[in-house]
Amino acid sequence: MAKHKISITVNGAAREAEVESRLLLVHFLRENLRLTGTHVGCDTSHCGVCTVQLDGQPVKSCTVLAVQADGCSVNTVESLEQGGKLHPVQEAFTEKHALQCGFCTPGMLMTCSALLAANKNPSEQEIRQAISGNLCRCTGYLNIVKAVQSAAEKMRAA
Amino acid sequence: MIPAPFDYHRAATLDEAIGLLARYGDDAKLLAGGMSLLPTLKLRLGSFGHLVDISRIAALEYIKEEKGAVRIGAGTRQVTLERSEVIRSRYGALADAVPLIADPLVRNRGTIGGNVANGDPANDGPAIMIALGAELVARGPKGERTIPANQFYKALYTTALAPGEILVELRLPVPPPKSGSAYRKLKRKTGDYAVAGVAVRVELGAKGTVDRAGIALTNVGATPLEAVDAQRSLAGKALDEKTIGEAARLAAKAAEPSSDRRGSVEYKREMTRVMCGRALKAALERAGG
Numbered sequence: 001m002a003k004h005k006i007s008i009t010v011n012g013a014a015r016e017a018e019v020e021s022r023l024l025l026v027h028f029l030r031e032n033l034r035l036t037g038t039h040v041g042c043d044t045s046h047c048g049v050c051t052v053q054l055d056g057q058p059v060k061s062c063t064v065l066a067v068q069a070d071g072c073s074v075n076t077v078e079s080l081e082q083g084g085k086l087h088p089v090q091e092a093f094t095e096k097h098a099l100q101c102g103f104c105t106p107g108m109l110m111t112c113s114a115l116l117a118a119n120k121n122p123s124e125q126e127i128r129q130a131i132s133g134n135l136c137r138c139t140g141y142l143n144i145v146k147a148v149q150s151a152a153e154k155m156r157a158a
Numbered sequence: 159m160i161p162a163p164f165d166y167h168r169a170a171t172l173d174e175a176i177g178l179l180a181r182y183g184d185d186a187k188l189l190a191g192g193m194s195l196l197p198t199l200k201l202r203l204g205s206f207g208h209l210v211d212i213s214r215i216a217a218l219e220y221i222k223e224e225k226g227a228v229r230i231g232a233g234t235r236q237v238t239l240e241r242s243e244v245i246r247s248r249y250g251a252l253a254d255a256v257p258l259i260a261d262p263l264v265r266n267r268g269t270i271g272g273n274v275a276n277g278d279p280a281n282d283g284p285a286i287m288i289a290l291g292a293e294l295v296a297r298g299p300k301g302e303r304t305i306p307a308n309q310f311y312k313a314l315y316t317t318a319l320a321p322g323e324i325l326v327e328l329r330l331p332v333p334p335p336k337s338g339s340a341y342r343k344l345k346r347k348t349g350d351y352a353v354a355g356v357a358v359r360v361e362l363g364a365k366g367t368v369d370r371a372g373i374a375l376t377n378v379g380a381t382p383l384e385a386v387d388a389q390r391s392l393a394g395k396a397l398d399e400k401t402i403g404e405a406a407r408l409a410a411k412a413a414e415p416s417s418d419r420r421g422s423v424e425y426k427r428e429m430t431r432v433m434c435g436r437a438l439k440a441a442l443e444r445a446g447g
Contacts, residue, residue: 002165002166004166020163021163021164021165021166021209022160022161022162022163022164022199024160024196024200027160043159043200044159044197044200044201045193045196045197045260045263045264046349048261048263051263054266057237057266058262058263058266059263059266059267060263060264060267062200063192063193063196063197063200063264063267064192064196064267065166065192065196067166067168068189068192068211068213070168111262111263129257129262130262132261132262132348132349133260133261133262133263133264133348133349134263
């Protein structure tokens, strides 16, 4: 099968590769680029642990071909921390105990940071809707909602 | 899970996509949002030698009003419909349905055309199109034709699209005054398919009685179903507890569900009745009746 040359801007850096048509974006990130922050969970686009931002929009990277992201910009959880400083949503997750086992956290953070980029003051309902494609089996979501609210507050004040 | 090998072609234009489909025939499959196709390939429920990606064809993404219809490009993302004022204000059934499709991350990629054209009776778009009286525009090597939505679904995963044809546009008639539509879907959790879903549209005449009604069902048959008897039962009638109850009963009768993890045949039929009653009440309210 033919291979395709792709160029994708990943976490701000231009990356080029030659990939098989069937290579999934999540595998490209984890295996080709060794960015293992993005997890693989259900692998059937239900759980959302593989969520990354594709041109700013959160999507499930287990259900996108790497070649489909050619020419696009992809941000993974590794992009959130800047110069040793955590993103406000990461800080809030630690402060509000918004995780226990941490498996869903990378996807959850990518969904929540995209939400906060688009909506500076989301209501509880908006937060719950935004994360409805990201499953968490530890927290019951309550502390995740609190963390997003807390991050929103800090980001507005900054 | 990794799909079986295939080759990938990105079409820059619709003509190029039609050409690629013609070249590879049965071995080709259109890729739009990929939200149904990629899981299908990964689970190896299907396999194709060639995927033709139409998701970068900007000319397939639009919502515009022209000649008495709101025209939606088949490549329009579900998230775009979710945010559209035109859809919210005029097509209550579609506005109800879109936030119930899968989850927000899926709707960021998934297209309305894919939802309507892939022929899955569990998809929400088809019943909406039937109830709203939509026309579906297909383009192929022989040109363009329109197919009424209620004649589009032939069998499980089988539509009226001929080999090599692409669904390019959904045309929703501009609703007359005193009309309303709604969609009610019972589902167990976010991302799940419907136990039963019902889309309805009512158009009221000067006396407040029903001029026209559309009623269609999601996931209670091998195809989306038009509840013809239920529609007919409303003609010329005022919508009240009794007439709504009778239409809902007939809609349940039109359902052909099968028993599975989402419930028994009897339960799904009963839920069809309940969803139909609720949808009709909501549509009536929107129609200002």
